[in-house]
Structures are given as structure tokens and as C-alpha cells.
Amino acid sequence: MGNSTILVVGGGISGISAAVEAAEMEYEVILVEREPSLGGRVSQLRYYFPKLCPPTCGLEINFKRIKSNPKISVYTMAEVIEVSGNPGKYKVKIKINPRYVNDNCTACGECERVCQGERISDFDFGLGKTKAIYLPNPMAFPMKYVLDKEALAPGDLERIISACKYNAIEPEMEEKFLEVEVGAIIWATGWQLYEATKLDHLGYGKFSNVITNMQMERMASPWGPTGGQILRPSDQTIPQRVAFVQCAGSRDENHLPYCSYICCLASLKHSLYLAEKNPETESLIFYIDIRTPGRYEKFLKKAQEEAKITFIKGKVAKIEEDPETKDLIVTAEDTLSGKKIHEKVNLVVLALGMQPNTPNLNIPGLKVDEYGFVISEEGIVGCGCAKMPLDVISSVETATGAVLKAVQTIIR
Numbered sequence: 001m002g003n004s005t006i007l008v009v010g011g012g013i014s015g016i017s018a019a020v021e022a023a024e025m026e027y028e029v030i031l032v033e034r035e036p037s038l039g040g041r042v043s044q045l046r047y048y049f050p051k052l053c054p055p056t057c058g059l060e061i062n063f064k065r066i067k068s069n070p071k072i073s074v075y076t077m078a079e080v081i082e083v084s085g086n087p088g089k090y091k092v093k094i095k096i097n098p099r100y101v102n103d104n105c106t107a108c109g110e111c112e113r114v115c116q117g118e119r120i121s122d123f124d125f126g127l128g129k130t131k132a133i134y135l136p137n138p139m140a141f142p143m144k145y146v147l148d149k150e151a152l153a154p155g156d157l158e159r160i161i162s163a164c165k166y167n168a169i170e171p172e173m174e175e176k177f178l179e180v181e182v183g184a185i186i187w188a189t190g191w192q193l194y195e196a197t198k199l200d201h202l203g204y205g206k207f208s209n210v211i212t213n214m215q216m217e218r219m220a221s222p223w224g225p226t227g228g229q230i231l232r233p234s235d236q237t238i239p240q241r242v243a244f245v246q247c248a249g250s251r252d253e254n255h256l257p258y259c260s261y262i263c264c265l266a267s268l269k270h271s272l273y274l275a276e277k278n279p280e281t282e283s284l285i286f287y288i289d290i291r292t293p294g295r296y297e298k299f300l301k302k303a304q305e306e307a308k309i310t311f312i313k314g315k316v317a318k319i320e321e322d323p324e325t326k327d328l329i330v331t332a333e334d335t336l337s338g339k340k341i342h343e344k345v346n347l348v349v350l351a352l353g354m355q356p357n358t359p360n361l362n363i364p365g366l367k368v369d370e371y372g373f374v375i376s377e378e379g380i381v382g383c384g385c386a387k388m389p390l391d392v393i394s395s396v397e398t399a400t401g402a403v404l405k406a407v408q409t410i411i412r
């Protein structure tokens with residue numbers, strides 16, 4: 001029998017699910033997350049299909065299960081930097097980056113109120129700012145502030161320290177290293193969006209009213225940079241006509257050759273976000289094929305009934321900007337009529353594909369395919385979007401499967 005501790009790398013919905021499932025079977029679990037909070041991409045969504053639940057729905061219950069289970073040790077702002085050994089007996093080195101805020105923090109917010117320095121919010125994909133001392137998000141786990149020392153304004157540190165009644169600010173905190181022994185590793189490092197700037201013809205980064213699908217999620221979120229209003233970045237007005245560019249980077253030999261599985265569903269969901277605010281808002285979805293696999297066909301019907309959507313079968317060839325109004329002209333070939341069309345819209349959303357957070361590590365036993373997705377092997381098992389593009393339900397299912405494989409390695 002191998003070492004019976006399971007290491008889970010990545011604290012998104014897949015990693016959290018794997019950790020909880022394993023701990024509830026009495027295995028010791030070490031959960032390592034790179035960011036200051038657990039939750040992964042799900043915590044950045046407004047709602048998630050098929051039921052259109054807010055992220056709190058799935059995450060809060062799992063955070064409760066983690067809190068009440070002493071078998072799970074959580075390390076945030078942490079990364080695996082070395083793995084040696086074999087299935088059943090691995091030695092792992094973990095690096096924990098300094099948060100500069102200790103466990104005394106009660107998230108009272110006094111530090112944030114007196115802080116003047118600001119930083120661009122990566123959680124909001126650059127659409128908003130946070131103070132230099134910030135809460136990762138309103139449902140963060142752990143519920144603790146983080147300090148970005150680089151973003152402090154002169155005098156901030158003194159102000160923050162004296163505002164904190166709990167002695168939680170530790171500017172001298174240093175990185176720490178931890179060595180652990182585990183029997184199996186579950187790799188759940190998830191996904192990142194394909195880089196929109198690589199799609200030159202779609203104008204991202206050049207035209208302010210071309211946004212990504214994840215920026216749309218953040219705008220629609222009540223905790224987002226616009227407090228839940230979907231607005232054009234150029235003038236903060238409400239768009240009346242919005243184009244969605246499907247397969248932006250996906251199913252393209254020059255970019256991501258595979259289908260990212262969720263992008264059609266995400267754009268349908270975004271059309272519902274627009275309809276929720278104003279039923280008259282038009283969504284124009286430019287697509288190659290609309291993919292709503294299995295039971296998601298029902299979600300397509302719901303979007304068709306509840307949102308004002310025009311589907312245009314054709315790949316977008318280019319996007320241009322009207323320099324005066326900042327409206328966008330989308331050019332595509334409508335493959336059904338054979339005609340070239342030009343549609344003027346107020347906002348463009350790029351339905352970007354998912355690529356794996358490729359582990360940039362030389363880990364013995366960790367195998368990845370040509371795109372960087374994890375190939376499960378004895379001892380090191382992939383799950384969720386680290387394995388393939390997936391929705392939340394399937395990610396959670398693969399997490400349960402990964403726990404079973406990890407347990408098999410341990411008891412062998």
C-alpha cells in the first residue's frame with residue numbers, strides 16, 4: 001500500500017470536488033491553488049448553465065464541506081515546483097507565495113478604505129481596478145485580504161497598518177517552501193482563454209467595443225466592474241445590437257484545432273443576459289455550427305424563445321470600427337445565401353476557446369497531449385478542463401473519476 005495522502009493541484013470546481021470526495025472517503029488531502037482564493041473560473045461567471053445558477057450555488061456548499069473536514073489542508077497562492085518518486089510514493093515541493101496578510105484578517109475592509117493605491121483587476125479581465133489591498137472576490141475562500149505591494153501609493157502601508165485592528169498586515173512576509181509525501185496526484189489546473197490578440201482580424205485590443213466572452217461574464221456579474229450592467233467600454237452606454245463571433249480561435253488549424261465545447265452555450269447564455277436586461281436587445285450569432293450537445297439542446301430552445309437572436313451561418317472575416325460612433329462593422333460570408341454581409345453593431349463579443357493551463361514543469365509521470373491537456377497515467381490523473389474543454393457538470397464527474405483512480409494507485 002502506498003502513501004495514503006492525495007495531492008490535488010488546482011482549486012477550481014474540479015479540484016475542489018476531487019478534494020472533498022477524497023476527504024469524505026477518509027483520505028488525507030492537500031489542495032494547492034495558485035490564486036489567493038479557491039473557486040477557479042466558476043467564481044468569475046455571472047450564472048452557469050444549464051440551470052443558470054449563480055456561482056455561489058455550487059461553490060459555497062463545497063467551501064462548507066472543506067471547512068468542516070479536517071482531512072483537507074488548503075494552500076492558496078501556492079504552486080507545485082518539484083515532484084519526484086513513483087506512483088504510490090511521491091515527494092512534492094510546494095512554494096507558497098506571500099500574501100502579506102496573516103490569518104488574523106477578518107475581512108473587515110478597514111485597510112481597503114484607507115488605501116489609495118490601485119491595481120488593474122485580473123479577476124475582471126482588466127475591465128476594473130481594485131485597491132492595492134483587496135479581497136479576491138466577495139465569496140473568497142479563504143475570506144482574507146491580499147496585498148499587492150507594487151501597487152501601494154506613498155503612505156499607504158502606514159495607513160493600512162494603523163487601520164488594521166487585528167495586526168494582520170505583515171509586509172515582511174516571505175515565500176515559504178513545503179515538502180510533502182503523497183501517494184497520488186490529481187491535476188486540476190483548468191483552463192485559460194485563448195489570447196484574443198492573436199486573432200488580428202477581429203480587432204481585440206484595437207477597438208474598445210470588442211470584448212471577450214469572459215469580460216462579458218464579469219460585466220454581467222453584480223460584483224463585476226459595472227455592477228452587473230452590460231455596457232460598451234467606449235462610452236458606458238447600453239448596447240442595442242451585439243454580435244457574437246463563434247469559434248474565435250477554436251476549430252482553426254492556425255489557432256486551436258479543437259472545439260472548445262462550451263462557447264456556443266456561453267454565447268446563448270450571454271444573449272439571455274442581454275434579454276434579461278432588455279428583451280429588445282438584438283444578438284447576432286455568427287457561427288460555423290451551433291453545438292449544444294446532448295441535453296443542452298433544451299438550452300438552445302430556451303435561448304431562442306427568450307432572447308432576440310439572429311443566427312448567421314458564416315465565419316467572420318473582419319471587424320472594422322466606425323471611428324466616430326465606435327460602432328463595429330462585422331463582415332462575414334453568409335454561407336446559406338452565399339452573400340457577403342456587413343452588420344453594424346454596438347458591441348462585439350469574441351467567443352474565445354479554452355486552452356489548458358499547461359503545466360510548465362518537468363514532472364515525471366505527468367503526460368500532456370499536443371495541446372497541453374493532461375493524459376491520465378498511473379499515479380498522476382487529470383480532471384476537469386486540465387484534461388479537456390468541459391462544462392461544470394462534466395468537470396465534477398471527471399473529478400470523481402480521478403479520485404477513484406488515485407485511490408486505486410494508493411491501495412495497489
Ligand SMILES: Cc1cc2nc3c(=O)[nH]c(=O)nc-3n(C[C@H](O)[C@H](O)[C@H](O)COP(=O)(O)OP(=O)(O)OC[C@H]3O[C@@H](n4cnc5c(N)ncnc54)[C@H](O)[C@@H]3O)c2cc1C
Pocket residue numbers: 009010011012013014015032033034035038039040041042045047048049050078079080188189190191192213214217262266269352353354357359383384385386390391392393395
Ligand atoms: C465564457 C465561458 C462561460 C462559461 N460558462 C459556463 C456555464 O455557464 N456552465 C458551465 O457548466 N460551464 C461554463 N464554462 C466552463 C467552466 O468555466 C469550466 O467547466 C470550469 O471552469 C472547469 O473547472 P476547472 O476546475 O476544471 O478549471 P478552472 O475553473 O480553470 O480552475 C482551475 C484552477 O486551477 C488553478 N491553477 C491553475 N494552474 C495552477 C498551478 N500551476 N498550480 C496551482 N493551481 C493552479 C487556477 O487558478 C484555478 O483556480 C464557461 C467557460 C467559458 C469560457
